[in-house]
Amino acid sequence: MNTTYSFRPFLLISLILFFLIKSSSSIAQSQKNADDLKLWYARAAANWNEALPVGNGRLGAMIFGGVNAERLQLNEETVWTGKDVDFVNPGAKAALPEVRKLLFAGKYAEAQRLAKEKMMGDKKVGSTYQTLGDLLLDFQHSRGDVSNYRRELDIDSAVARVTYIAGNTSYTREIFSSAPDQAILVRLSANKPSSITFNVKLRRPGNKATFSAANNEIIMSEHVGDGVGVKMVAMLKVINEGGTIAFAGDSLRIEKADNVLLLLTAATDYRGGDPLKLAGDQLAELASKNYAEVKKNHIADYQQYFRRVDLNLGASDGSYFPTDARILAMQNGYEDPKLIKLYYQFGRYLLISSSRQGGLPANLQGIWAEGLYPPWGADYHININIQMNYWPSEITNLSELHMPFLQFLKDLLPDARKTARDMYGIKGSVAHFATDPWHFTEPYGEPQWAMWPTAFAWGCQHFWEHYLFTHDKQYLEEFAYPIMKEAAEFCAAWLVENPATKQLVSGPSISPENRFITKNGDTATMVMGPTMDHMIIRDLLSNTIEAAQALKKDVAFAKKLQGILQRLAPTKIGSDGRIMEWVEEFREPEPGHRHISHLFGLYPGRQINKQQTPELLQAARKTIDYRLANGGGHTGWSRAWIINYFARLQDGEAAYENLLALLRKSTLNNLFDNHPPFQIDGNFGATAGITEMLLQSQAGEIQLLPALPKAWKKGYIHGIVARGGFEINLDWENGKLKQVEILSKLGNPATVRYGDKIVTMKTEKGNRYLLNADLQ
Numbered sequence: 100m101n102t103t104y105s106f107r108p109f110l111l112i113s114l115i116l117f118f119l120i121k122s123s124s125s126i127a128q129s130q131k132n133a134d135d136l137k138l139w140y141a142r143a144a145a146n147w148n149e150a151l152p153v154g155n156g157r158l159g160a161m162i163f164g165g166v167n168a169e170r171l172q173l174n175e176e177t178v179w180t181g182k183d184v185d186f187v188n189p190g191a192k193a194a195l196p197e198v199r200k201l202l203f204a205g206k207y208a209e210a211q212r213l214a215k216e217k218m219m220g221d222k223k224v225g226s227t228y229q230t231l232g233d234l235l236l237d238f239q240h241s242r243g244d245v246s247n248y249r250r251e252l253d254i255d256s257a258v259a260r261v262t263y264i265a266g267n268t269s270y271t272r273e274i275f276s277s278a279p280d281q282a283i284l285v286r287l288s289a290n291k292p293s294s295i296t297f298n299v300k301l302r303r304p305g306n307k308a309t310f311s312a313a314n315n316e317i318i319m320s321e322h323v324g325d326g327v328g329v330k331m332v333a334m335l336k337v338i339n340e341g342g343t344i345a346f347a348g349d350s351l352r353i354e355k356a357d358n359v360l361l362l363l364t365a366a367t368d369y370r371g372g373d374p375l376k377l378a379g380d381q382l383a384e385l386a387s388k389n390y391a392e393v394k395k396n397h398i399a400d401y402q403q404y405f406r407r408v409d410l411n412l413g414a415s416d417g418s419y420f421p422t423d424a425r426i427l428a429m430q431n432g433y434e435d436p437k438l439i440k441l442y443y444q445f446g447r448y449l450l451i452s453s454s455r456q457g458g459l460p461a462n463l464q465g466i467w468a469e470g471l472y473p474p475w476g477a478d479y480h481i482n483i484n485i486q487m488n489y490w491p492s493e494i495t496n497l498s499e500l501h502m503p504f505l506q507f508l509k510d511l512l513p514d515a516r517k518t519a520r521d522m523y524g525i526k527g528s529v530a531h532f533a534t535d536p537w538h539f540t541e542p543y544g545e546p547q548w549a550m551w552p553t554a555f556a557w558g559c560q561h562f563w564e565h566y567l568f569t570h571d572k573q574y575l576e577e578f579a580y581p582i583m584k585e586a587a588e589f590c591a592a593w594l595v596e597n598p599a600t601k602q603l604v605s606g607p608s609i610s611p612e613n614r615f616i617t618k619n620g621d622t623a624t625m626v627m628g629p630t631m632d633h634m635i636i637r638d639l640l641s642n643t644i645e646a647a648q649a650l651k652k653d654v655a656f657a658k659k660l661q662g663i664l665q666r667l668a669p670t671k672i673g674s675d676g677r678i679m680e681w682v683e684e685f686r687e688p689e690p691g692h693r694h695i696s697h698l699f700g701l702y703p704g705r706q707i708n709k710q711q712t713p714e715l716l717q718a719a720r721k722t723i724d725y726r727l728a729n730g731g732g733h734t735g736w737s738r739a740w741i742i743n744y745f746a747r748l749q750d751g752e753a754a755y756e757n758l759l760a761l762l763r764k765s766t767l768n769n770l771f772d773n774h775p776p777f778q779i780d781g782n783f784g785a786t787a788g789i790t791e792m793l794l795q796s797q798a799g800e801i802q803l804l805p806a807l808p809k810a811w812k813k814g815y816i817h818g819i820v821a822r823g824g825f826e827i828n829l830d831w832e833n834g835k836l837k838q839v840e841i842l843s844k845l846g847n848p849a850t851v852r853y854g855d856k857i858v859t860m861k862t863e864k865g866n867r868y869l870l871n872a873d874l875q
């Protein structure tokens with residue numbers, strides 16, 4: 100791919116023409132409103148993938164912005180069908196030795212058949228995340244009479260706006276989802292009195308919701324999943340200034356108001372309690388408050404997270420154009436550093452808006468999902484996707500927002516213990532490829548994705564990472580370590596000796612969701628000892644040992660884990676120089692497969708690096724190159740992982756090339772990542788990847804600008820975080836470090852590296868240290 104596109108004047112011209120024809124906004128207006136931290140459009144969303152997301156971690160809306168018909172597609176994070184079910188296959192324990200024997204004998208297809216029959220659970224109760232419903236506004240402005248339309252999402256304040264002129268009146272809709280007040284607010288205003296006339300109602304697909312109305316309120320209720328799921332309630336209150344309000348069928352009709360405020364609350368019984376009372380109490384409390392005050396509190400709450408990081412990658416003309424035009428321009432070869440900045444900060448916006456303490460973690464779609472059957476149930480896939488959601492959390496200074504995922508893993512424990520015991524006859528905790536808010540951990544379906552027992556172990560990496568960034572001993576002792584220990588106990592008992600090599604291997608297991616061709620031409624997936632399992636187990640065991648040492652406890656247990664590590668099958672390089680994914684050098688039916696699991700040790704692990712494992716580093720490079728040469732990176736998250744891989748390989752140009760590819764091929768008009776369809780992991784993975792290009796700290800050093808591409812000649816990133824508790828302000832120019840300011844939050848010593856220069860220094864808690872390009 101050609102990465103050195105230069106700006107082409109004809110593109111700018113074609114963009115201008117494109118938008119003069121397509122929209123009613125003028126270029127002059129566009130220029131006036133150019134802003135780095137706004138997604139904006141000169142037209143309403145034509146479909147869901149163009150709508151704009153707001154969220155407070157729990158309550159979300161996708162804003163379409165139609166002039167005559169506004170739609171807010173609503174979500175509440177606990178609107179799930181399903182229930183807690185136990186579906187361990189009781190025959191698994193007995194089949195386990197036989198499956199292992201077959202695999203050791205190279206009888207892959209037979210082993211797989213047996214595992215499917217005897218080890219998979221039968222999940223009879225389906226579960227899926229669902230929409231809460233829609234908030235619909237019907238304005239009936241006279242058609243053809245609208246100008247100066249603009250729809251925007253300001254990610255610096257987490258407020259969305261729709262503005263336009265109809266007739267001679269300017270209209271403004273302002274929309275946000277407040278965390279302090281747990282509600283979505285829509286404020287409608289106009290520059291002339293008595294101008295606001297519309298109908299408003301709630302709706303839910305499936306026609307099973309019930310509605311009631313009184314006191315300018317509409318209440319929508321449903322026991323979702325036909326009674327197998329949560330009971331949900333959404334409540335809307337309309338407060339008008341001026342004009343009249345009355346019920347009209349299933350809607351409220353507002354006529355000739357000066358301003359109107361719509362308040363929306365919602366609740367379910369997922370955590371107990373009466374949803375009607377929960378939503379009702381929130382609504383009553385909010386209704387007594389002053390709008391300006393509520394908005395101010397929302398913005399302050401949001402900005403305490405968002406404004407911790409500031410990024411500048413250089414100027415571009417792009418920010419004068421609507422966001423969809425900028426994506427189009429990127430697709431046509433234009434490079435737009437300000438769009439990359441917007442995309443980066445949008446990733447942080449999405450985490451702040453979908454993952455708040457006390458709530459569920461961000462699912463496959465964060466919290467934003469349409470309809471009753473979103474792809475993959477918008478569930479928690481734990482064989483890459485949800486882990487990727489949390490890759491940016493610590494490094495982009497959103498450490499608290501990591502907690503919903505850590506708490507969720509803790510909440511899996513009762514089920515994870517039961518599955519370890521009943522399925523494998525082993526102590527400790529285990530989970531397989533996916534789960535849901537009812538916390539199932541058993542495998543079901545096809546062994547190709549399900550027969551994979553290291554999901555929980557991978558999740559445990561996040562416990563240790565949170566500690567590395569915060570050095571919070573109390574958290575480690577009381578919360579994280581006991582869980583890591585249980586997962587390590589499972590792995591210790593799970594590994595078996597390979598009779599041929601005497602090494603310890605994990606299995607039966609897969610390399611997530613990849614397949615291989617056996618010598619006799621069968622396609623299979625299961626082996627004894629897929630590389631990824633060993634990388635994950637090595638990571639978990641090493642982290643657990645370090646945690647035990649930090650807490651000065653469990654000396655004997657740590658020694659036992661050390662012994663296991665010494666016997667664990669090592670990562671091997673194949674005859675073609677690539678890291679081996681499985682135990683043998685199989686032929687691959689899909690050599691560009693989206694999962695590149697066997698490089699876990701490169702990222703998010705820390706087992707492969709230049710200093711200690713140069714051969715593996717070279718082999719990792721070959722592995723990625725081969726995947727890419729065979730069409731790899733075709734899903735958004737896969738491309739995002741590749742950016743992180745190249746950042747860790749310290750190849751800024753390749754990381755940048757893949758970042759451009761992500762924006763060009765896997766990004767929707769609203770900047771959502773495209774799997775396809777929309778899946779949020781790629782947004783989060785790319786935000787992590789951009790950070791990894793600029794700062795790394797996994798190898799005991801704070802490494803500055805490890806993968807800075809030529810395209811980012813001058814810029815800065817302020818407020819990102821390194822392990823050990825350091826907040827970093829980095830500035831560069833002419834492609835070289837200019838200065839770095841390090842805030843020591845914990846008083847730990849710091850080793851700082853820039854290229855070949857290294858300096859080690861003592862620091863004092865709360866002090867800032869300014870170093871120049873020579874690290875002096």
Ligand code: FUC
Nearest residue numbers: 475480482484612693734
């Ligand atoms: C993993 C991936 C798929 C998809 C799904 C939700 O299993 O292999 O591509 O992202 O999760």
